[in-house]
Amino acid sequence: MKDRNVEYPGRFTMTDEDGNESVITLERNEGTVTEEGTALNSKNLLSDTVAANYYGMDSSAAPNDIFSFLAITTDTAQKFIDAGLESVTLDSIADFIIDKITAKLADSFTVEEYTASVATSANGYGSNTFDVTKEGYTALGILGVNLSGTNTSYTHLIKFILTSETEALVAWKNTNSSATVTPTVAVKILYIKEE
Numbered sequence: 001m002k003d004r005n006v007e008y009p010g011r012f013t014m015t016d017e018d019g020n021e022s023v024i025t026l027e028r029n030e031g032t033v034t035e036e037g038t039a040l041n042s043k044n045l046l047s048d049t050v051a052a053n054y055y056g057m058d059s060s061a062a063p064n065d066i067f068s069f070l071a072i073t074t075d076t077a078q079k080f081i082d083a084g085l086e087s088v089t090l091d092s093i094a095d096f097i098i099d100k101i102t103a104k105l106a107d108s109f110t111v112e113e114y115t116a117s118v119a120t121s122a123n124g125y126g127s128n129t130f131d132v133t134k135e136g137y138t139a140l141g142i143l144g145v146n147l148s149g150t151n152t153s154y155t156h157l158i159k160f161i162l163t164s165e166t167e168a169l170v171a172w173k174n175t176n177s178s179a180t181v182t183p184t185v186a187v188k189i190l191y192i193k194e195e
Helices: 048-055 063-082 090-108
Strands: 011-015 021-025 109-117 125-131 137-148 155-164 167-174 184-193
Touching: 090 109, 090 184, 109 125, 125 155, 125 184, 137 155, 137 167, 167 184
Parallel strands: none
Antiparallel strands: 011 021, 109 184, 125 167, 137 184, 155 167
């Protein structure tokens, strides 16, 4: 809010019955003031600090703007309550929104895991091509690859890539110079549902 600022506070123009004008200045003459009361100014009605820190508004905000904001906020809170939230807090609203988004995403996205075991000769390279075709879905990318099994400490990933919407390639190296290893390769693929 902004206070009214004028050149001559308390100045008025008085016009008599004949139309003659005269400029007068009015001053309070109230006798003894027993209670000063709260001043009627912008600071007491709606300070810039309150408008900015609590409502995100600038110095042009008026009390009516705050009442409108509170009415909208209260209406929104009631909608969350109607949707099943027992109490409305910032955290509960955030959780509610996340749950709704997650549910929506669950309808559109899914993850599948594919595995294969491939013998890899000593000090050699191994690879496997996975058919990642999934009816009604398009593969978007690889979320993760894991090598497990005996002697996998010698097995190191060197490449994993989605070569097409239906094929994923994983390659690794066996650093054991004296033994063949057969790692189990697991790859997770992210899909999006086709329209």
